[in-house]
Amino acid sequence: MSENSGSTSTNIFVAKLSSYIDLSIEEHQVIEELTQNSMAFDEGQDIIFESEKNSSAYLLQSGWAIRYKIVPDGGRQIISYLLPGDIFGFRESLFELSDDSVQALTPVIVHCIPAENIAEICDSHTNLSLAFTWARAREQAILTEHIVRLGRRNAYERLGHLLLELLHRLQLVEKAGNSDYFLPLTQEVLADTLGLSIVHVNRTLRKLRNDLMIELDPKTRRLRILDVDALSEATGYDQSFLDQNEKPSRSPQDAIGFEEK
Amino acid sequence: MSENSGSTSTNIFVAKLSSYIDLSIEEHQVIEELTQNSMAFDEGQDIIFESEKNSSAYLLQSGWAIRYKIVPDGGRQIISYLLPGDIFGFRESLFELSDDSVQALTPVIVHCIPAENIAEICDSHTNLSLAFTWARAREQAILTEHIVRLGRRNAYERLGHLLLELLHRLQLVEKAGNSDYFLPLTQEVLADTLGLSIVHVNRTLRKLRNDLMIELDPKTRRLRILDVDALSEATGYDQSFLDQNEKPSRSPQDAIGFEEK
């Protein structure tokens, strides 16, 4: 872990938020300031270990990370993926609830917003508060989908469904092409995500390849989904749970989104 | 669904919150007011159907409900249980994310807090805002545990683990004895929660009975866990994810819970 100064002019968070909220110039600046200090982690390093009673928020600038939990028998369950542009960690919970950890899957750069600053930022900038709210709601939607995936789908559907979700999420931050992206996951990671064994992930991946659903180059780790519609159909994938349609106006009432049906 | 006037003097929400937050007298009163209007639902009725773009919050006064999702092939996955004292629905998401539904499992009484009132209440009453924050964090911890349960445990462990979680959550609101409670769930509901078939739930339940882990009277629907420690051990249950230890002071800084290690 080292200190850097991040100075990208086209900020990924500004870009992401702007797609659904009209940010004021001042809010732009706040975000730019927040992302000045960055921390780098190497592949395999823990960013947060068992929650550490740390309720700071983190902005993931680049790289992939996972939130995971270890079970008594030593197994690992991956709870969720953190991709560029994601906010995480802001438990805001004063209590020690879940004790999960966050680990870098690739080299990663994050910006930390100390817990004591969060309340202040939210109070003074409606739209940034909205951003947190939205991030939480989105995270919950993703967790919900993961539960459905684990509870009600077979291996083939689980894998295809996950690959589609990742494609879709990466596209939202311009990290994926029309149907392909860089997938830095070993089969072991996939297994720990989907509640399967490594061997069965391998089998299922082969089947997806044989069915001409995907192409995966083990060298470059580039994944291509050959027929998004067919795979969506086959795995029951419905991308609407990630959609974020309308740009709401900036007035608080409308922001709650109650009036208009 | 009918309108009633709820007028319990010992309010379940006051009781629940008081156990970990020092409420002001004024806050007591706000809660009492919020819980004046109540709505009743019968077993099987939908309380929220596919999110309905409704971001109101609901307080569950009495009864059991489930949050669930239907998959394309007609199957149902139950995402979470809502028990007396729980807050739900406050998506606060202006976007249509997850489209899950909430349904009453028993006759249920809820109090509704319209979306347009939530912001106002949170602004003027720090501790009530805290209550929402806490409810969200808790819900996420429960979802996380559910993911681990589905991904990394076998049928026996899943069932035992769930029964322990319910015991624990009910105890927190005085709805369970030391080791027994009223369990209004059919085997079908259990199956849809745990990603199992009905038949296998039946088999597994029998096994738990044979192992003298539980007693379940199908007439009264009373469940007794005969040896909580043994069952916890056998199913990898660790109740800490639900614990809510210290009463934080009421000042905002402390509320974030950052300073004290």
Added chain:
DNA sequence: TATCAAGGGTAACCTATGTAAATGCGCTGT
């Protein structure tokens, strides 16, 4: 009293997925 539906229980059989073990390939370090 007869009927019906919902839920629990059980048995026979089938299959998706797990486990164990061995092979190969492509890195990295020496």
Added chain:
DNA sequence: ACAGCGCATTTACATAGGTTACCCTTGATA
């Protein structure tokens, strides 16, 4: 060039859990 490691791949075999089908009890309704 070689050893060694991480990861993907494949085969053979074992088993947890799914499917189908049927019966029983109970309680509601006619």
